[in-house]
Amino acid sequence: xxxxxxxxxxxxxxxxxxxxxxxxxxxxxxxxxxxxxxxxxxxxxxxxxxxxxxxxxxxxxxxxxxxxxxxxxxxxxxxxxxxxxxxxxxxxxxxxxxxxxxxxxxxxxxxxxxxxxxxxxxxxxxxxxxxxxxxxxxxxxxxxxxxxxxxxxxxxxxxxxxxxxxxxxxxxxxxxxxxxxxxxxxxxxxxxxxxxxxxxxxxxxxxxxxxxxxxxxxxxxxxxxxxxxxxxxxxxxxxxxxxxxxxxxxxxxxxxxxxxxxxxxxxxxxxxxxxxxxxxxxxxxxxxxxxxxxxxxxxxxxxxxxxxxxxxxxxxxxxxxxxxxxxxxxxxxxxxxxxxxxxxxxxxxxxxxxxxxxxxxxxxxxxxxxxxxxxxxxxxxxxxxxxxxxxxxxxxxxxxxxxxxxxxxxxxxxxxxxxxxxxxxxxxxxxxxxxxxxxxxxxxxxxxxxxxxxxxxxx
Numbered sequence: 001x002x003x004x005x006x007x008x009x010x011x012x013x014x015x016x017x018x019x020x021x022x023x024x025x026x027x028x029x030x031x032x033x034x035x036x037x038x039x040x041x042x043x044x045x046x047x048x049x050x051x052x053x054x055x056x057x058x059x060x061x062x063x064x065x066x067x068x069x070x071x072x073x074x075x076x077x078x079x080x081x082x083x084x085x086x087x088x089x090x091x092x093x094x095x096x097x098x099x100x101x102x103x104x105x106x107x108x109x110x111x112x113x114x115x116x117x118x119x120x121x122x123x124x125x126x127x128x129x130x131x132x133x134x135x136x137x138x139x140x141x142x143x144x145x146x147x148x149x150x151x152x153x154x155x156x157x158x159x160x161x162x163x164x165x166x167x168x169x170x171x172x173x174x175x176x177x178x179x180x181x182x183x184x185x186x187x188x189x190x191x192x193x194x195x196x197x198x199x200x201x202x203x204x205x206x207x208x209x210x211x212x213x214x215x216x217x218x219x220x221x222x223x224x225x226x227x228x229x230x231x232x233x234x235x236x237x238x239x240x241x242x243x244x245x246x247x248x249x250x251x252x253x254x255x256x257x258x259x260x261x262x263x264x265x266x267x268x269x270x271x272x273x274x275x276x277x278x279x280x281x282x283x284x285x286x287x288x289x290x291x292x293x294x295x296x297x298x299x300x301x302x303x304x305x306x307x308x309x310x311x312x313x314x315x316x317x318x319x320x321x322x323x324x325x326x327x328x329x330x331x332x333x334x335x336x337x338x339x340x341x342x343x344x345x346x347x348x349x350x351x352x353x354x355x356x357x358x359x360x361x362x363x364x365x366x367x368x369x370x371x372x373x374x375x376x377x378x379x380x381x382x383x384x385x386x387x388x389x390x391x392x393x394x395x396x397x398x399x400x401x402x403x404x405x406x407x408x409x410x411x412x413x414x415x416x417x418x419x420x421x422x423x424x425x426x427x428x429x430x431x432x433x434x435x436x437x438x439x440x441x442x443x444x445x446x447x448x449x450x451x452x453x454x455x456x457x458x459x
Contacts, residue, residue, distance in 0.1 A: 075288075078146060101131070104243050249267065319416060382403065
């Protein structure tokens with residue numbers, strides 16, 4: 001009669017050790033499998049972000065959008081007669097920029113809301129001054145061009161005239177006129193890239209001062225316009241000075257040149273630009289088609305929403321695998337130290353709970369901002385994972401340990417998101433210490449079977 005052999009203690013340790021080695025591989029595979037629901041979460045973030053961008057564009061369009069302005073510029077129509085009976089006459093517009101230009105911009109902002117989304121819009125009062133010196137003009141006339149000085153006009157430009165809050169006025173030689181669509185040219189295309197080119201609508205008017213070669217005169221213009229998100233002034237003079245002030249507390253200065261002086265407080269900002277002719281890099285006069293590159297001289301101020309929930313959630317999602325891996329390793333360390341077996345399905349539930357954390361984070365961030373959303377979603381997830389640890393390991397002590405470990409983990413992830421430039425370094429160091437901790441707690445496991453090596457046998 002055969003008797004069934006019962007594995008002795010040493011054999012049972014070997015079997016348990018081998019199974020734990022396999023278990024670690026399974027746990028790693030489960031952590032990697034969480035990439036799949038992570039992709040669905042990423043798709044949802046992208047969808048919400050696109051919807052927000054669509055609402056922003058719609059509200060911005062009603063307010064006038066991102067406005068670009070061109071200060072007083074002289075427009076002179078010209079004609080190039082035909083060279084033969086089969087040729088045709090050609091017509092164009094010649095631009096002469098002021099020798100010295102200065103502008104003052106004042107903005108008042110407010111936030112327009114639609115559903116969960118908000119957009120900063122502004123009302124701007126713009127004052128332009130220009131001093132023209134036509135000595136030596138035109139200096140780059142096309143061959144055989146005939147200029148019609150009697151039809152010359154001074155014009156200002158705006159990218160979206162629908163944002164006008166009042167008629168534009170032009171003052172020169174003691175005479176003030178209301179600007180109307182320019183007669184010599186309807187618009188000016190700026191920007192070298194056809195897909196990103198901006199058309200500036202030209203508004204012109206005639207002045208009292210005589211406009212002819214060698215003349216000198218001054219012109220001033222005042223505009224009141226609305227817009228959204230950004231306002232920019234083109235460096236319209238050979239030398240240009242711009243002063244800007246507004247009540248938006250989070251401006252971003254951009255464009256071709258940054259301000260020489262700027263001050264930003266909780267109540268608003270002031271900024272000052274000074275662009276000399278040599279830095280502007282654009283001729284002082286020439287045919288209109290020459291000046292598409294004037295877009296590179298824009299002096300811009302963007303009204304930035306500091307907290308972009310979608311960008312912040314996307315950044316946090318990049319650490320999802322690290323997040324899940326460390327939680328799984330914590331559960332595995334509990335499993336090794338307690339000897340209590342955890343089914344792979346329970347690991348799967350833990351991973352799904354962390355994916356739901358991102359859904360909570362996204363939905364709350366749209367309403368209360370990213371910081372509060374992270375605190376609320378993180379607290380809920382830490383509580384759930386810790387209570388689950390107490391259930392799984394039948395130990396309140398392990399539940400308390402889980403609270404401490406997972407709170408530290410979520411706090412570390414939040415700090416990573418705030419460190420930005422140092423996030424990679426801190427994340428790498430934190431991961432290093434996490435792996436080191438797991439190595440320490442599993443140091444006595446003989447992964448190939450057999451008994452663990454006693455410390456006393458190690459020389």
